[in-house]
Amino acid sequence: MTPNKGLHDYVNAILTKKKIDKIDKDNSFYTRLMSNIDSIDHLYREIYGHGDAADNMYEQLINTLIEGYQNRSKELKERDDKKAEKGIWFLSNELAGMSLYVDRFCGNLSNLTQKLNYFEKLGVNFLHLMPIFESPEGESDGGYAVSNFRKIDERFGNLEDLLLLRKKMQEKEMYLMIDIVLNHTSYHHEWAKKAKAGDKKYQDYYYMYDDRWLPNQFDEKMPDIFPESAPGNFTYDEDCKKWVMTVFHKYQWDLNYRNPEVFREMLDNILFYANLGVDVLRIDAPAFIWKETGTSSQNLPQAHTLLRLIKQCVMVSAPGMALLGEAIVAPKEIMRYFGTESFTAKECDFAYNATHMALQWDMLASGDTRVMLAAQHEILQKPFGTTWINYTRCHDDIGLGYDDYMIEHAGKNPFEHRKFLKEYYSGAIWDSPAKGALFSSNPKTGDARISGSLASLCGLEKALELNNDYYIDLSIKKILMMQAHSFFLGGVPIIFYGDELGYTNDYSYLNDTGKSYDNRWMHRPIINWEKNKRTDDTNTIEGIIFQSIRKLISIRKNLSVVADHKNLTWLTPYNHHIAGYLRAYDDKKLYCIFNFSDQTAYLTWYAFKEHGNYKPLLYDYWKEKEFSVGLDNDYLVIEPYGFHLLEPRD
Ligand code: GLC
Numbered sequence: 001m002t003p004n005k006g007l008h009d010y011v012n013a014i015l016t017k018k019k020i021d022k023i024d025k026d027n028s029f030y031t032r033l034m035s036n037i038d039s040i041d042h043l044y045r046e047i048y049g050h051g052d053a054a055d056n057m058y059e060q061l062i063n064t065l066i067e068g069y070q071n072r073s074k075e076l077k078e079r080d081d082k083k084a085e086k087g088i089w090f091l092s093n094e095l096a097g098m099s100l101y102v103d104r105f106c107g108n109l110s111n112l113t114q115k116l117n118y119f120e121k122l123g124v125n126f127l128h129l130m131p132i133f134e135s136p137e138g139e140s141d142g143g144y145a146v147s148n149f150r151k152i153d154e155r156f157g158n159l160e161d162l163l164l165l166r167k168k169m170q171e172k173e174m175y176l177m178i179d180i181v182l183n184h185t186s187y188h189h190e191w192a193k194k195a196k197a198g199d200k201k202y203q204d205y206y207y208m209y210d211d212r213w214l215p216n217q218f219d220e221k222m223p224d225i226f227p228e229s230a231p232g233n234f235t236y237d238e239d240c241k242k243w244v245m246t247v248f249h250k251y252q253w254d255l256n257y258r259n260p261e262v263f264r265e266m267l268d269n270i271l272f273y274a275n276l277g278v279d280v281l282r283i284d285a286p287a288f289i290w291k292e293t294g295t296s297s298q299n300l301p302q303a304h305t306l307l308r309l310i311k312q313c314v315m316v317s318a319p320g321m322a323l324l325g326e327a328i329v330a331p332k333e334i335m336r337y338f339g340t341e342s343f344t345a346k347e348c349d350f351a352y353n354a355t356h357m358a359l360q361w362d363m364l365a366s367g368d369t370r371v372m373l374a375a376q377h378e379i380l381q382k383p384f385g386t387t388w389i390n391y392t393r394c395h396d397d398i399g400l401g402y403d404d405y406m407i408e409h410a411g412k413n414p415f416e417h418r419k420f421l422k423e424y425y426s427g428a429i430w431d432s433p434a435k436g437a438l439f440s441s442n443p444k445t446g447d448a449r450i451s452g453s454l455a456s457l458c459g460l461e462k463a464l465e466l467n468n469d470y471y472i473d474l475s476i477k478k479i480l481m482m483q484a485h486s487f488f489l490g491g492v493p494i495i496f497y498g499d500e501l502g503y504t505n506d507y508s509y510l511n512d513t514g515k516s517y518d519n520r521w522m523h524r525p526i527i528n529w530e531k532n533k534r535t536d537d538t539n540t541i542e543g544i545i546f547q548s549i550r551k552l553i554s555i556r557k558n559l560s561v562v563a564d565h566k567n568l569t570w571l572t573p574y575n576h577h578i579a580g581y582l583r584a585y586d587d588k589k590l591y592c593i594f595n596f597s598d599q600t601a602y603l604t605w606y607a608f609k610e611h612g613n614y615k616p617l618l619y620d621y622w623k624e625k626e627f628s629v630g631l632d633n634d635y636l637v638i639e640p641y642g643f644h645l646l647e648p649r650d
Contacts, residue, residue: 068271080320123553388491433459
């Protein structure tokens with residue numbers, strides 16, 4: 001982009017007005033601002049164009065960036081510098097995360113500060129706190145309906161508690177991730193309340209219509225997100241007598257980013273979070289932030305422009321904070337959240353590896369790796385410098401969102417295959433070991449997603465009911481194999497709380513009217529700290545799982561080859577029950593081999609020779625033993641749901 005002198009003079013004038021000394025101590029900010037301002041201008045104008053309103057808001061936007069930087073503490077600026085010294089800090093193999101609901105995990109933020117040693121023991125050094133800002137009880141969507149972006153919900157404590165937690169975490173070299181719910185607010189947010197009361201300014205913050213003319217046009221192409229519990233995309237508001245866009249639940253009002261003021265306000269909130277010391281900001285539901293009649297209103301180019309604009313602004317004011325785009329969309333679409341063309345690796349730094357997560361569940365049910373392999377040419381397109389959140393479970397459902405052609409490529413019928421997976425995990429197949437449930441079944445399309453905890457979907461709940469040791473053992477093997485598979489793929493692994501101990505489904509949500517309509521609550525457990533005391537007792541299921549996860553994390557932290565160098569190669573599928581990938585960097589290699597079937601599987605030793613430079617021995621970090629690489633017509637024998645982490649050695 002050619003620098004625009006007029007623009008630079010304009011920004012200099014604002015800086016002078018703000019008394020920012022560009023030569024002196026704010027030099028790094030000044031440099032960042034000037035080197036990004038052309039992109040910021042270009043992206044802003046692409047959406048908002050010129051004109052009095054847009055120009056006025058533009059000046060305010062630059063002021064927001066300046067204030068965002070001025071409000072950043074010295075300590076956080078130093079932390080930004082330290083991160084920059086590490087190169088791209090979040091590609092490291094030393095990160096291992098956990099995602100948790102503060103209240104369900106341990107009550108509140110100050111209790112969480114007392115629990116940091118629990119994470120240390122496990123090796124977890126990155127925490128994703130599920131939404132903690134104010135959200136009305138009963139109409140909160142697990143905190144994703146925010147009524148105040150600046151006030152911690154009283155249930156969790158207050159801002160001081162969060163700051164103390166962050167301070168203690170940073171002392172222990174831990175990282176913090178929280179959400180910005182960008183797409184909507186609760187209808188109890190003050191903007192929504194003012195809009196309800198008839199204030200025109202705030203009605204322009206949302207999509208509000210007097211009649212059904214435009215809502216009908218939107219509805220024609222927009223899919224239902226929660227077809228069972230919240231069908232349709234608009235809700236009639238009796239107070240202001242208008243139709244309001246509510247893509248998620250009726251209490252979540254969609255923000256209208258056509259209004260530059262909405263963008264500026266939300267950017268201000270983003271920088272507020274940055275200055276609380278957030279290391280990774282999870283941008284909730286970014287696919288939805290731009291709506292257009294005649295389209296699905298998901299993944300639109302303008303949504304990407306807005307995300308790029310956010311990224312460039314954050315790079316200026318809070319360069320140490322990375323962005324995660326929570327886009328749970330088709331594989332090709334996910335990739336676009338990392339940025340394209342001149343913005344490659346300049347949009348979101350992280351995305352969820354949602355396709356691979358779902359494909360792991362596909363492999364586990366079918367014992368067949370072919371659909372997963374058919375998807376890899378797309379997944380591997382991720383640009384260098386960006387990374388994945390790898391996971392097996394999170395607070396949401398599992399969507400089988402990969403493309404039909406991937407299933408066809410594996411020689412299967414997409415409709416039948418998806419039907420099988422849904423029946424397998426919801427337990428509709430009588431001999432399925434899994435105990436989950438269908439989430440958001442759409443009778444119009446036949447689509448459904450899957451709820452259930454890692455342990456229950458892997459068969460532990462049923463095995464315990466049957467009191468069958470063999471099945472218990474098998475389900476533990478599955479749990480560990482699923483986790484191991486995702487830990488070494490490259491990216492930051494995030495464990496969902498409770499899964500480190502094998503928590504099965506919790507059905508108590510059915511007794512709570514604020515939750516019973518949403519079966520995702522079955523896999524959001526309330527932690528029982530008596531049970532959690534069993535972490536060290538390997539005679540218990542909890543102890544076995546905890547210690548094994550601990551070991552996997554420590555293996556990961558010791559092997560720099562598994563940092564995200566974009567260095568993953570899938571092994572030739574000699575045996576389609578086995579998913580094998582090679583991580584290779586400099587002169588280091590690690591073969592990660594997983595048997596997704598309930599039968600013993602055999603892998604030719606040739607698999608370890610075909611990438612050249614082969615060594616006669618393989619050290620298994622998981623089993624802590626050495627194998628000699630045999631003849632090509634001989635095999636590595638892998639037990640049902642077993643896995644190996646093998647490093648070639650002389
Ligand atoms: C994201 C969250 C999900 C929530 C939705 C609406 O997808 O992960 O839990 O329901 O956004 O905010």
